[in-house]
Amino acid sequence: MEDRENIYATEQADTFARVRLSAKRYGHTLRVADTAEDLARVHGLNPARTRLAALLHDAARELSPNEFLDLALGWNLPVGEPERESPKLLHGPVAAELARRELGVDDGEVLDAVRDHTTGHPGMGPLSLALYVADKIEPARDYPSVERLRRLARRDLRGAAAESLRRSIAHNEERGRTTHPASLETLEWLEEAEKGA
C-alpha cells in the first residue's frame, strides 16, 4: 500500500471505530494506536499499517454476545467451545471481517493482527505482535509488571508477548479460568523460539 492510501485508510478506520465505541473504549483504541505506531517505528515495521490494525482492533467490542455468534457463524469464522462460552472472544475475528467487508481492508497482515489480538496465534507476524503487546501496555494500563513490559517491548517484541501471555495465563489460573488453547499454543511457539535464539 502507498503511504497516501495508508493515511486514507487510517482516517476511515478511526471513524469506523469512533462511531461503534463508547468514548472510553475509543480512548483506549487511540492509545493503543499511538503505542503500536511507536513500537512499529522502534522495530522497523510500517507505522501506518500498524496504526491501521490498532484502530480496528476493538471496533466490534461492543456488539452483544448474540451478535458475535450470529455474525461469526454467518461468515463461517471458526467458533469453538471457548467462543460459544464467551462470545466476546470473537471481537477480533468479527472486527477483521467487518473491516474487510465494510472498509475494504485487504492487507492480510493487518487483518491477521486484528483477528489475533485477543488470544494470540502461533506463528503470528511482527505487526500482530506489535498490536498484541501495545494493547497490553498502552499508557492507561496499570498493573505491577507493566513498566517492565513497556521497557521489554522496545527491545524485544516476542519476549514482551511471551511475558504478557505468561502473566495472563497465571492470572486465569489464580481465578480458576481456563486459558484459550490459542494462547497456550502461542506461548509454546514463542518459548520454542526463545530457546532456539
Ligand SMILES: [Fe+2]
Ligand atoms: Fe480487544
Ligand SMILES: [Fe+2]
Ligand atoms: Fe484493546
